Amino acid sequence: MSSPSETTDTGTDAGEARTGVIHDLGYRPYGGPRLGEGPVAWSFFTTGLRNTYGLGRSARSKVLPMILLGLMLLPALILVGVLVQAKNILDLDEQIVAYSTYPLTTQLLISVFVASQAPALISRDLRFRTITLYLARPMRRSVYVLVRLASLTVATFVLIGAPLLLMYLGGLLADLPPGRETGRFLGAIVGAALLAACLAGLAALVAALTIRRGLAVTAVIVVLLVSYTVVSTIQGIAVGAEQEVVGEVAGLFSPYTLVNGLQVFLFDSPDATPTPPSSDAMGVLYVVATLLTVLGSIGGLMLRYRKVSP
Amino acid sequence: MGVIETSGLTKQYPRVTALDHLDVTVGEGVTGLVGANGAGKSTLIKILLGLVPATSGSATVLGHDVATDGGRIRALVGYMPEHDCLPADVSASDLVVHMGQMSGLPYAAARERASDVLRHVGLAEERYRPIGGYSTGMKQRAKLAQALVHDPRLVLLDEPTNGLDPSSRDDMLALVRRIGREFGIAVLVTSHLLGELERVSDHVVVLDGGRLLRSSATTDFLHATGSLLIEVQGRPDADRLLGQALVDAGLVARPADGNLIEVEVRDETTPDVVRDLTVDLGLGLVRMQERHHRIEDVFREGGAGSVQPV
Numbered sequence: 001m002s003s004p005s006e007t008t009d010t011g012t013d014a015g016e017a018r019t020g021v022i023h024d025l026g027y028r029p030y031g032g033p034r035l036g037e038g039p040v041a042w043s044f045f046t047t048g049l050r051n052t053y054g055l056g057r058s059a060r061s062k063v064l065p066m067i068l069l070g071l072m073l074l075p076a077l078i079l080v081g082v083l084v085q086a087k088n089i090l091d092l093d094e095q096i097v098a099y100s101t102y103p104l105t106t107q108l109l110i111s112v113f114v115a116s117q118a119p120a121l122i123s124r125d126l127r128f129r130t131i132t133l134y135l136a137r138p139m140r141r142s143v144y145v146l147v148r149l150a151s152l153t154v155a156t157f158v159l160i161g162a163p164l165l166l167m168y169l170g171g172l173l174a175d176l177p178p179g180r181e182t183g184r185f186l187g188a189i190v191g192a193a194l195l196a197a198c199l200a201g202l203a204a205l206v207a208a209l210t211i212r213r214g215l216a217v218t219a220v221i222v223v224l225l226v227s228y229t230v231v232s233t234i235q236g237i238a239v240g241a242e243q244e245v246v247g248e249v250a251g252l253f254s255p256y257t258l259v260n261g262l263q264v265f266l267f268d269s270p271d272a273t274p275t276p277p278s279s280d281a282m283g284v285l286y287v288v289a290t291l292l293t294v295l296g297s298i299g300g301l302m303l304r305y306r307k308v309s310p
Numbered sequence: 311m312g313v314i315e316t317s318g319l320t321k322q323y324p325r326v327t328a329l330d331h332l333d334v335t336v337g338e339g340v341t342g343l344v345g346a347n348g349a350g351k352s353t354l355i356k357i358l359l360g361l362v363p364a365t366s367g368s369a370t371v372l373g374h375d376v377a378t379d380g381g382r383i384r385a386l387v388g389y390m391p392e393h394d395c396l397p398a399d400v401s402a403s404d405l406v407v408h409m410g411q412m413s414g415l416p417y418a419a420a421r422e423r424a425s426d427v428l429r430h431v432g433l434a435e436e437r438y439r440p441i442g443g444y445s446t447g448m449k450q451r452a453k454l455a456q457a458l459v460h461d462p463r464l465v466l467l468d469e470p471t472n473g474l475d476p477s478s479r480d481d482m483l484a485l486v487r488r489i490g491r492e493f494g495i496a497v498l499v500t501s502h503l504l505g506e507l508e509r510v511s512d513h514v515v516v517l518d519g520g521r522l523l524r525s526s527a528t529t530d531f532l533h534a535t536g537s538l539l540i541e542v543q544g545r546p547d548a549d550r551l552l553g554q555a556l557v558d559a560g561l562v563a564r565p566a567d568g569n570l571i572e573v574e575v576r577d578e579t580t581p582d583v584v585r586d587l588t589v590d591l592g593l594g595l596v597r598m599q600e601r602h603h604r605i606e607d608v609f610r611e612g613g614a615g616s617v618q619p620v
Contacts, residue, residue, distance in 0.1 A: 027430065027493040030423055030461035034385065034414040043411045058399055058440065128397045133456060136359055136389040137412045138381045310361040 040139055041147050048151025052117040061120065068113045069159060072106055076163035080170025087174050095171055095181075099164050099188030100260060100269035103195055106163075107228055107256045110199065113159050114152075115220035118203035119213045121152055126211045126308065135310045145305050149204050149298065157196035164188050187267030191259055194290055198255040199224065201297025208304045227254040232273070239274040247275030248282050252289045261286040312337050313464055313496045314358060318367035321353050321520075328353040330520040331367065336498055340490035342507030342528070343500040345517035351500040352392060354517070355466045358498075359384055372463055385414060388457035388495075392468040395453065398442030402433055402452040405441065406459050413460035420459065427458045430493075431485060447478035454485065458495070465489060467499040471506060483510050537601045540571045540584055544593040555587045572601060 035043075047056065053069070054062030079096050086092070103110060125131040125148075134144055168185040172178060203220045210216040231254040238247030251257040251273060263269040264276040265283030277283045314336035321329040329350045345351050356362040358371050360380020369376045371383045396405065406428060410420030428437050431451040436444070441452060450470060457465050470486060471479045487510045490497040501507050507514055507528075514531060516523040542548045549569045556563040556573055561580065566572040573584060581598060588595045 027488075028426060029494070030415070030419065032419050033416060034460075035416060036414070037381075040412060040414055043417070047408060047411075056400075056404065061399070124397055124399075129391075129393060129395045130397050132391050132393075132395045133389075133409055134412060135361055136384055136387075136391070137409070138385045138414065139412065140381065310356055310359070 037138065037140075037143070041143055044139065044144075044147050045151050045154075048121055048148060049155055052121060052152060052155035057120075064116055065113060068109050069162065071109050072159055073163050073166060075106065076102070076166045076170075080167060080173075083170055084174045092174075094176060095167060095184075097167075098270040098272070099167065099184055100191055100263045100267075101272035102163060102167070102188075103160050103192065104256050104260055104272045108225070110156070110160060110195075111221060111224040111228075114156055114199045114203040115217050115224065117155060118152055118200070118207040118220055119216035121148055122204050122207040123211055123213050123216045126208065127213065131308055132310050135308075141305055141308075142302060145301050146298070149200060149301060152204055153196050153200040156200050157193055160192040160196055161189055164192060184267075184269070187263060187269055191263040191267070191269070194262065194294070195255060195259040197294045198259060198290065198297075201294050201301075202255065205297045205300045205304070208301055224255070228256050230254075231257050235274045244275050244278060245282075247273075248277050251275060251277070252286065255293065258286060258290055258293070262290050314369070314371050314498065316354075316367065316369040319354075319357065319364055319369050320366045321350070321357060321362070322365040327520050329357070329364075332517075332520070332522055334515055334522060334525060336496070336515070337513065338496050339512040340487060340497045340499060340510055342511035342514045343498055343517065344502070344504060344507055344514060345500075346502055348519075349502075349517040350520040351517060352468055353520075355389070355468055355498070355500070358466065359387065359389055385460075386463050388460065388462035388465040390453045390457040390465065390467045390470060392472060392500075394449070396441045396444075396449055399440055401438050402428060402441055402444075402448075402455065403437040405452065406437075406455050409456040410459040415460055423459050423461065424455070427455045428452075430458070430488075431455045432481065446473045447475070447481075450474060450478070450482060454482075458489070458493075462495060464496040464498065467497060469500055469502070471501065471503070479506070486510050536575055538573045538575060538581065538584065538598055539566060539601045540573060540598050541569065541596040542571075542588055542593045543596055544591075548591075548593050551591055552584075552588060552593060555591060556584065559583055559587060566601075 050056050053065045075097075082090075083092060083096060097105065125134070131144075135141060139147075164185065168181060171181045171185075202223060206219045206223055207216040210219050231250050234250040235247035235257070238244060238250065248261075251261050257273050260269075260272045261277045261283075264271055265286055277286050312335040314334065316332050316334045319329055319332040319334075320327070332350075332354070343351050343354070353362065357364050358369060358376055360376045360383050363377065372386050374382045374386075376383060396402075400408075403424060406424040407417075407420045410423050411417060415423060431454050433448060433451050433455065436448060437452075441449065444452065450473075454467070454470065457467070467486065471482050474482060483506055486497060486499055489495050490510075490512070499507070499511065508531070511528050513525070513527050515525045540552070542552050545551065549565065549571050553563050553565060553571050556571070561576060561583065562574040564572050573580065575581075584598060585595060
């Protein structure tokens with residue numbers, strides 16, 4: 001092979017002779033740094049994270065995630081406003097809505113976000129077979145899967161965590177006891193992270209299995225909304241029939257009630273469901289079920305992508 | 311040392327043998343890989359990228375073993391897949407920058423390289439529009455650009471002229487030749503159309519049913535056959551008249567395609583004999599040229615009947 005400088009020279013001459021275009025500098029080889037696995041994975045992660053909010057994509061794809069983020073923050077903003085302005089009038093000494101309850105109240109928005117963005121990130125590469133271009137590059141297949149999942153998880157975490165942060169700052173501003181608030185907030189943030197991991201894992205798995213985008217959106221919505229509706233209905237009936245254990249077991253089958261139950265058990269958060277885990281054994285079961293959901297969806301994704309041919 | 315070397319490379323799928331004890335050496339410059347659909351071209355490329363394991367045998371690319379060093383190879387090699395692989399909702403510019411980063415280029419370098427290679431492949435203003443609206447020719451150019459963005463030492467182009475109209479095909483072939491000659495990047499280009507490779511490659515490897523049929527320099531395929539092609543006019547049966555006269559003069563002559571006469575060269579006076587006889591018959595000599603083999607002649611001799619000549 002000729003040396004880089006020679007290549008540049010011949011490229012310049014031949015390029016000008018061939019096309020006669022004055023701007024044609026010929027082919028310039030690249031002699032700069034080439035980054036390793038870590039920085040490449042990081043850049044892949046940040047691109048994916050930006051893409052879930054429509055950044056770096058078409059203007060149209062920014063609309064939905066940005067509206068959802070706005071809608072998530074709006075109630076928190078109002079609650080903070082009320083707390084700060086009317087704390088003394090209403091005689092409040094804690095958050096109007098508990099941190100751990102907020103994701104359940106806004107579960108529809110979160111579900112729609114995950115359902116719309118998981119296919120944008122996961123199904124797209126499979127549907128257009130862009131995955132071939134990634135596989136033909138140094139990044140390993142398992143890293144691809146984990147990084148895609150991480151982008152979706154962190155995007156979901158930002159959506160769930162941002163209003164909690166707003167409420168926390170509002171609480172400090174309203175002179176709520178800082179120690180107690182910080183403890184509750186940190187518990188809620190851990191819960192938000194686990195909820196994001198569960199939701200992103202399930203949604204990514206469904207999106208990877210249903211390659212068509214519209215189908216994937218619908219499938220994720222159905223899985224998340226239907227499971228939540230069924231679970232909360234069963235819990236309501238269970239309380240009425242005084243069969244709390246049935247409701248506690250049912251709570252394992254929706255990510256929202258599952259993670260909320262875990263927060264009640266681990267961080268002593270206020271109940272947001274009619275039947276939180278009441279015994280230690282049930283609490284441990286909630287923790288195990290949460291971990292199984294996260295690890296299971298990672299395992300499922302790995303199996304799914306092993307079958308993707310380059 | 312060759313850019314690509316395989317020895318006894320075999321790939322067995324449950325029902326078919328895609329590659330059968332293949333021993334091939336590919337050097338610098340442009341190498342054409344010819345074979346009918348299903349001859350094992352794409353399988354060979356995927357093994358060379360380290361994406362598909364070989365059943366037995368070994369292969370090295372740029373000195374790295376494909377079985378153990380796939381990541382290294384993929385950092386140094388560019389790959390243009392045969393099938394569609396471009397997402398519809400991003401612009402070629404964004405995609406090529408992103409793919410450059412995925413190959414380890416820092417962001418600024420990736421941007422500069424992307425703009426360079428997009429210019430080389432001939433994507434002008436349209437590079438900023440979403441790929442979904444591109445013609446097949448523009449998509450092929452974008453696919454080629456992403457294979458070149460990281461300044462690879464070798465590019466594997468799988469059927470780059472697939473689906474192109476004749477003029478786009480000529481452009482693509484000219485580009486392939488420029489990559490090999492001016493850019494100083496080794497090229498392995500596959501096609502099932504022989505005439506294309508005859509024009510651009512320095513070396514041709516012929517596969518048939520997973521076996522190596524022939525591997526030699528393109529010039530060997532095109533060597534002179536030792537006969538002359540003659541075209542005369544002046545009368546409707548001019549070619550037959552001259553043919554008869556040549557045979558009477560003791561030369562071996564036979565009709566060839568398109569009212570031409572093929573004469574075997576006996577010694578250096580043969581052209582003079584042809585000229586004199588033509589004048590004696592009162593005919594006009596339109597052309598007299600050496601007859602060259604075409605690659606497809608080699609195929610006919612080799613027995614790979616299923617390959618389509620252009």
